[in-house]
Amino acid sequence: MGEAETLSPQQFEEFYAGTRRALRSYICRVASNETVADDITQESYIRLLNAPPMREGQRRSYLYRVATNLVMDYRRAQTRQRTWWQHFSRFEQSTDARLDLIPDMHKLFAKISVQERALLWLAYVDGAEHREIAEILRLKEKSVKVLLHRARRRMEAILMKHGFEASHG
Secondary structure, eight states, X not given: OOOOBOOOHHHHHHHHHHHHHHHHHHHHHHHSOHXXXXXXXXXXXXXXXXXXXXXXXXXXXHHHHHHHHHHHHHHHHHHHHHHHHHHHTOOOOOSOTTGGGSOHHHHHHTTSOHHHHHHHIIIIISOOOHHHXXXXXXXXXXXXXXXXXXXXXXXXXXXXXXXXXXXXX
């Protein structure tokens, strides 16, 4: 795996070029908001640049872990803000004015938790192994299999409820 090292500007550019699209796609899906995804993508790379030296093999997991934490922080802040407005002003504030423009699948995917979206995306879109998912989401590797199974079943139930057929695989 090599020794822990700080990225040179050229190494960072190569790493960025090789990971940016996948990371942004992951964040878009988990956050369900492209504008927020852009901000979180940028912040994730900034934090990587400011992180202590690490081995090359740890960088991707670190980057995804930071992005996941930032999405969860964003969601918690959204919930607090929504609760505050409902409690103090009885004003129903829309958290995403573009909700009507999001395709149906995005709406359905948003019905599961951030962690479930992250698990499904990392496993089935990015093709990450349970070990890597565990590292990114700071879970135990054995828990990933169970949580992934539950997320898959929950998403399947949501899809079936909305007229999609169940997969038999």
